[in-house]
Amino acid sequence: MEYFHNRRHLKDSPQTQNSTGQETGIQSKSNSSAEIPVMVSILVVVICCTCFYFIYCWRWRIRNAIRRDQIQSLVTLSKLDLPLMDFSTIIEATNSFSESNKIGEGGFGPVYKGTLSSGHEIAVKRLSAKSRQGTVEFQNEVESIAKLQHRNLVKLLGCCAHKEEKLLIYEFVPNGSLDAFLFDSNRSSQLDWKTRHDIILGITRGLLYLHEDSQVTFIHRDLKASNVLLDNRMNPKISDFGLAKSFYGEDSNEVNTGKVVGTLGYMAPEYALNGTFSIKSDVFSFGVLLLEILNGQRNCSAYHLQQHGDTLLQHAWILWTEDRASEFIDPTLSNSCSANEVSRCFHTGLLCVQENPEERPTMSTVQLMLISDQMQLPSPTEPSNYARSNTVIDFLRSRDTGSTHKESLNGVTITSIGPR
Missing domain, CATH: 1.10.510.10 (Transferase(Phosphotransferase) domain 1)
Structure with missing residues (x-):
């Protein structure tokens, strides 16, 4: 009886081992399936971080280019026989560019009437440095009209470059266009x-x-x-x-x-x-x-x-x-x-x-x-x-x-x- 019992035990042993192996394989596949979403998530995070890094570098280069343009504008303007007016003075004169002081709208920006602390009236042409065309126009107009003096040409009194603001200050002509x-x-x-x-x-x-x-x-x-x-x-x-x-x-x-x-x-x-x-x-x-x-x-x-x-x-x-x-x-x-x-x-x-x-x-x-x-x-x-x-x-x-x-x-x- 003991002999037959041992024979049955031996016959059952491989089946038990096979069953254990199958369970281990199933568990291994389950672990692999669980790892895939984690790897995909990590990959997505890496890609997003890389994209954000490149966008940051691109914007940093743009900001530096704008700063270089502003510095170059100030260097160029300082060489002209033309006053560089303080931005705070223009803000005060135009009441912070209020709508009530707005007297016109040109192709490159609005025009505001202003009054300096001395009581002298001015017209301020406001250009945006974000626009390449506006920047070119600003530079061109300053360099051009600063050299001109004639009673039938409007007189440019000064200019201002402050961060992204570019301003031209003219004599105020009361009767308009x-x-x-x-x-x-x-x-x-x-x-x-x-x-x-x-x-x-x-x-x-x-x-x-x-x-x-x-x-x-x-x-x-x-x-x-x-x-x-x-x-x-x-x-x-x-x-x-x-x-x-x-x-x-x-x-x-x-x-x-x-x-x-x-x-x-x-x-x-x-x-x-x-x-x-x-x-x-x-x-x-x-x-x-x-x-x-x-x-x-x-x-x-x-x-x-x-x-x-x-x-x-x-x-x-x-x-x-x-x-x-x-x-x-x-x-x-x-x-x-x-x-x-x-x-x-x-x-x-x-x-x-x-x-x-x-x-x-x-x-x-x-x-x-x-x-x-x-x-x-x-x-x-x-x-x-x-x-x-x-x-x-x-x-x-x-x-x-x-x-x-x-x-x-x-x-x-x-x-x-x-x-x-």
């Missing part, structure tokens, strides 16, 4: 013929100084009604030199740029279509502005597109060819204008907006045309009709039918600046 009067049916009556003629001559002198009389040749590239400010005596002052280009002894007859910036309706066709600009591009813009002052309407406005199917320039040309130039003049001027002065201004304006830049006069010639009764003026040729393309016309109509949103078309900026 020309467009606020010219294109407002309620205020345009304040611009009688003598006032308009004086404004035309003042803009002429300012642009002539930029092109020929300053030590460096400047091309403004954004001359328009909103960039002409009027002082308390309604004397014009050309402003906003953020897009200006200067030339030191270089041939400024023709320059090509890869990016077209400016305001639609005032840009010369060779610049708008090909990116080529020169002093004659400014002459074209002046011609547009001159005709707007005579007529009281914008060049590219819904009024002319709907009533005449043409821009103001084309409408002026049609009236010229039909010998009906007197119909072009703003009706509010009928009782105050000089027929001879109006005729010379109209003729000069058409000469300035000719399609071929070589046929346009220089600003020194324009000045003679406007003041000399003896000078014989050549016959103008037809202005370019590039602004009549369907894309441009649709854009202009959408802009002039109640939308106040500032838009852009192929890099062309539309800006509106209020009184400063």
Whole structure:
């Protein structure tokens, strides 16, 4: 009996061992399955930490680049004969940039009125250092206008660079911009013929100084009604030199740029279509502005597109060819204008907006045309009709039918600046 008992015990022993092995294998697989989520979690944490590290390094490099730009700006500005104003002084003068002190909005930021502790009124143009375009404009405008001194150019009093803030401090021009009067049916009556003629001559002198009389040749590239400010005596002052280009002894007859910036309706066709600009591009813009002052309407406005199917320039040309130039003049001027002065201004304006830049006069010639009764003026040729393309016309109509949103078309900026 003991023998058979031992035999059964021996026969059962392998089965017990096999059962124990299977249980061990199952337990091992269970442990491996439990380890997988842990490993995945660790991997995810490592990846996230790596990503956060790279993001931190990227932001650190950006912050350092901004600091370097600010230091470089301050170094450059300190070399100019221009006061560097303290940021706390500007904060106090503008009441911490309060909305009640806001007097306009430009393409690169708002403009605020301020009063210094001395009682002197200033206009502060606030630019953001976060925008590369704003930084470039700030540097360009300071370097440009700091060299310019003329009674028909707005005077830059100082500048300020503080952390991400970049500020330009100008003289305060109480009557604001020309467009606020010219294109407002309620205020345009304040611009009688003598006032308009004086404004035309003042803009002429300012642009002539930029092109020929300053030590460096400047091309403004954004001359328009909103960039002409009027002082308390309604004397014009050309402003906003953020897009200006200067030339030191270089041939400024023709320059090509890869990016077209400016305001639609005032840009010369060779610049708008090909990116080529020169002093004659400014002459074209002046011609547009001159005709707007005579007529009281914008060049590219819904009024002319709907009533005449043409821009103001084309409408002026049609009236010229039909010998009906007197119909072009703003009706509010009928009782105050000089027929001879109006005729010379109209003729000069058409000469300035000719399609071929070589046929346009220089600003020194324009000045003679406007003041000399003896000078014989050549016959103008037809202005370019590039602004009549369907894309441009649709854009202009959408802009002039109640939308106040500032838009852009192929890099062309539309800006509106209020009184400063």
